[in-house]
Each structure stands twice: as C-alpha cells, then as structure tokens.
Amino acid sequence: MIKSTIKGVGFYVPDNVVTNDDLAKLMTTNDEWITERTGIKERRHRKNRNDAQETTAYLGFKASEKAIQNAGLTSKDIDFIVFATLSPDYYFPGSGVLLQDMLGCDTIGALDVRNQCSGFVYSMSVANAFIKSGTYKNILVVGAEVHSFGLDFSDEGRGVSVIFGDGAGAVVLSASEDENSGDILAVNMHSEGKYADELCTQFPGSKFGWSDRMRKEPENVTNKEVYPIMNGNFVFKHAVTRFPETMMEALNKAGKTVEDLDMFIPHQANLRIAQFVQDKFGLPNEKVFNNIQKYGNTTAASIPIALSEAIEQGKIKRGDLVLLSAFGSGFTWGSVLFEY
Numbered sequence: 001m002i003k004s005t006i007k008g009v010g011f012y013v014p015d016n017v018v019t020n021d022d023l024a025k026l027m028t029t030n031d032e033w034i035t036e037r038t039g040i041k042e043r044r045h046r047k048n049r050n051d052a053q054e055t056t057a058y059l060g061f062k063a064s065e066k067a068i069q070n071a072g073l074t075s076k077d078i079d080f081i082v083f084a085t086l087s088p089d090y091y092f093p094g095s096g097v098l099l100q101d102m103l104g105c106d107t108i109g110a111l112d113v114r115n116q117c118s119g120f121v122y123s124m125s126v127a128n129a130f131i132k133s134g135t136y137k138n139i140l141v142v143g144a145e146v147h148s149f150g151l152d153f154s155d156e157g158r159g160v161s162v163i164f165g166d167g168a169g170a171v172v173l174s175a176s177e178d179e180n181s182g183d184i185l186a187v188n189m190h191s192e193g194k195y196a197d198e199l200c201t202q203f204p205g206s207k208f209g210w211s212d213r214m215r216k217e218p219e220n221v222t223n224k225e226v227y228p229i230m231n232g233n234f235v236f237k238h239a240v241t242r243f244p245e246t247m248m249e250a251l252n253k254a255g256k257t258v259e260d261l262d263m264f265i266p267h268q269a270n271l272r273i274a275q276f277v278q279d280k281f282g283l284p285n286e287k288v289f290n291n292i293q294k295y296g297n298t299t300a301a302s303i304p305i306a307l308s309e310a311i312e313q314g315k316i317k318r319g320d321l322v323l324l325s326a327f328g329s330g331f332t333w334g335s336v337l338f339e340y
Contacts, residue, residue: 003183004131008071008172011308012062013044027158034162039271043165043296045148055089057098059168060144067170075103080136081110084119084143084300117328119300124336125187127173137175143300144168152227160228165296169304182339185254189334198231199329242333243277250335263316267326268292268302
C-alpha cells in the first residue's frame with residue numbers, strides 16, 4: 001500500500017521585523033490593543049512593500065529549497081508542485097509555474113490553490129490524493145504570502161492590517177511503501193460560500209470591475225473594495241464552531257481520539273481562536289503549537305511555517321500523530337491528520 005509521507009519541511013520569512021509599536025507609528029493603535037485581541041506581538045514584512053524581487057514566489061522558493069534539502073532530495077526529484085496563496089506575483093499566471101522555473105525543475109506540472117487560510121490544508125489533501133493514486137512520487141506543497149504590499153496602513157484599515165504578515169512554508173510529500181514510514185490518515189475539506197463577503201478583497205474582478213476602472217475613475221474605487229475587509233466577530237464565531245467539527249471529523253475517520261494526538265497545529269489566524277479550541281478539547285500546552293505571536297497571520301503559509309518550526313524545535317518527532325486544521329475566507333475549512 002502506498003503511503004503519503006512527509007519527507008521534508010522548510011520555511012522562510014523576511015528579515016524585516018515589524019512590531020506592534022512600529023505599526024502604532026502608522027495608525028492609531030498600540031501594543032496592548034493588538035496583543036489583547038490577536039495575541040500578535042510582531043510580524044515579518046518584506047523590507048520594501050514594492051519590492052519586485054522578494055515576491056510570493058521567491059519566498060516560496062526559499063522555503064522550498066530548505067524542504068527539498070531536508071528531504072535529502074534535489075529539485076530534479078520533484079515531479080509536481082501544489083502552490084497555495086492569495087497573494088500571487090501576477091494576477092495570472094499562478095505562482096506555481098514561477099516556482100518551477102526558480103527551482104530549475106523539469107517541465108513538471110504546477111497547480112495553484114486559491115483557498116486563502118485553508119489553502120495549505122486543501123493543497124495537502126490534493127497532494128495526498130495524487131500520491132496514493134500512484135500519479136506522482138515527490139510533490140512539493142507550498143504555502144506562501146506577501147500581504148504587506150496590499151494592506152491599508154491607516155486608521156480605516158487597522159482592524160485588518162495589524163493581523164497579517166509575510167512568509168512561506170513548504171513540505172515535500174513522498175510516496176512510500178515502508179511499513180514504518182508515516183502516512184496521511186484522514187483529510188476533509190468544506191466550504192460555505194454564502195459568507196464570502198464577510199472576509200474578502202473585492203477588487204479587481206468580474207463583479208466589482210477590472211483595472212481600467214482604477215485608471216478611468218479612481219475617485220470611485222473605494223478603500224473597502226481595494227483592501228481586505230473582515231467582519232471580525234462574525235468570522236470568530238464561525239471559526240470556533242468549524243474548528244472542532246473538522247478536527248473531530250478527521251479523528252473519527254482515522255479511528256483516533258483527541259487523547260491520541262501528539263500535536264495540534266491550527267491555522268494561525270488569532271491566538272484567541274486557538275486557545276478557545278485548545279480549552280474545548282482539554283489539550284495541554286505541549287500538544288498545541290502556536291507562533292502567531294512572532295509572525296502574525298500568514299494565511300496559506302501559517303500552517304507549513306508552524307509545522308516546520310515545530311519539527312525544527314523537536315516538538316514533533318517521527319511516529320507522532322499530528323493534526324492540522326484551518327478555517328478562513330470563503331468560508332472554507334478542513335483538516336489533515338497524519339503520522340509523522
């Protein structure tokens with residue numbers, strides 16, 4: 001039987017640290033307000049918000065180099081790429097093909113996933129299906145974001161802009177028939193599109209208009225359309241409902257219990273959401289990994305960054321049972337349960 005084994009992990013974040021006090025110089029806010037509501041103390045932003053070099057694909061490339069090396073492979077061993085992001089280098093094409101070129105891979109396929117905060121969970125689910133069908137042997141799964149170029153750093157946008165950071169994480173998922181290797185035991189994916197407007201960026205697109213509108217009538221293009229908008233309380237309410245549902249669905253499908261878990265890694269959306277879920281399941285601190293305090297919400301990158309850091313710190317070891325769960329824009333949510 002073919003197993004889907006996590007063979008290598010890696011992450012990359014820009015060097016530029018942006019603290020809550022730094023943001024307080026740009027908008028009316030302070031460290032206490034941000035920390036109390038989100039748990040975030042700092043995040044990473046690329047040095048120059050208009051930098052054409054440190055792009056989403058580039059961050060993904062740096063994380064991928066580490067993951068491939070960690071797996072003991074070369075880029076030539078990778079036979080497919082799944083790239084999750086909401087902040088691609090171009091409107092089209094997607095960042096996956098740009099990463100393929102940067103890595104110097106052969107003419108392999110590259111699939112882009114646009115599921116925002118749930119993007120990495122969706123991507124792992126897709127890669128797992130490809131591996132277990134025998135279609136590919138070594139799939140590079142990447143979550144990468146550059147949020148800082150597209151946030152409103154004014155008082156009007158502060159409720160959203162204090163949350164997000166830049167970064168990338170990557171996993172090499174490989175086929176294995178070794179009975180002692182790890183495996184993905186259960187996945188699930190869900191969506192509820194009727195709530196799309198509660199967390200979104202509206203412009204540009206076929207609904208609110210294309211870039212010619214920005215050129216011809218810039219005075220009629222509002223900040224609400226151009227920058228991310230979020231109904232924070234509404235999102236929180238749904239997240240704390242859907243997280244437990246998707247977690248239990250994965251555990252039940254695999255015949256496991258919460259007590260069997262060695263590590264739970266939630267999408268790093270808000271520390272308060274993670275703590276609510278932790279308390280609901282009675283999970284001890286050593287079985288939950290959070291790093292939103294350092295990196296903010298990096299959307300599709302948050303879970304692979306946290307997974308890579310937890311493994312790097314020795315908090316996840318071979319044979320451990322690990323659960324990844326996410327909820328976000330769309331609304332979309334899901335989980336991946338695996339033995340590492």
